[in-house]
Amino acid sequence: MAARRQYEELARQLSAIGAVKRGLGRVLPHECPAGSAAVLTLLDRHGEMRMSRLAELLAIDMSVTSRHVAHVADRGWIDRSPDPADKRSRILRLTPAGQDMLAELSERYMNALVHYLADWSDDEVDQLNTLLARLRTSFGDCRPVPPEPPPLVEQTTRTPA
Numbered sequence: 001m002a003a004r005r006q007y008e009e010l011a012r013q014l015s016a017i018g019a020v021k022r023g024l025g026r027v028l029p030h031e032c033p034a035g036s037a038a039v040l041t042l043l044d045r046h047g048e049m050r051m052s053r054l055a056e057l058l059a060i061d062m063s064v065t066s067r068h069v070a071h072v073a074d075r076g077w078i079d080r081s082p083d084p085a086d087k088r089s090r091i092l093r094l095t096p097a098g099q100d101m102l103a104e105l106s107e108r109y110m111n112a113l114v115h116y117l118a119d120w121s122d123d124e125v126d127q128l129n130t131l132l133a134r135l136r137t138s139f140g141d142c143r144p145v146p147p148e149p150p151p152l153v154e155q156t157t158r159t160p161a
Contacts, residue, residue, distance in 0.1 A: 077094070078093060
């Protein structure tokens with residue numbers, strides 16, 4: 001097991017990852033902010049789904065998910081069609097325009113990584129990929145764990161003396 005100082009340094013490094021994410025966010029086209037990119041990416045990775053499933057995968061509130069979905073739908077990147085099993089629900093699907101936007105996002109991200117990691121060897125990039133994948137696996141799906149119920153208190157029926 002790693003020493004406490006190693007975990008402290010890891011905590012500092014992970015906190016600094018925000019700067020990396022912000023840097024990558026700057027390469028996104030103005031019309032496709034990070035939330036929209038996440039919607040497109042998840043629909044591409046998991047296929048069509050209901051908005052409730054998307055909110056679960058994004059780990060955000062339904063109202064925020066709804067705003068992201070409206071944004072990408074208004075641009076024609078996704079289609080919202082009635083769910084045959086429940087007409088009140090909608091099934092979200094990527095459109096060809098959404099696939100095109102994903103291809104552009106992928107190209108922009110790749111170009112940014114090539115730029116920022118230009119002095120990294122192939123082995124170093126492979127090592128980073130391996131370790132990041134292992135870190136994600138260790139954390140699982142990262143959804144909040146529900147709080148444990150309070151301990152049961154034993155009740156007595158005795159009357160005080």
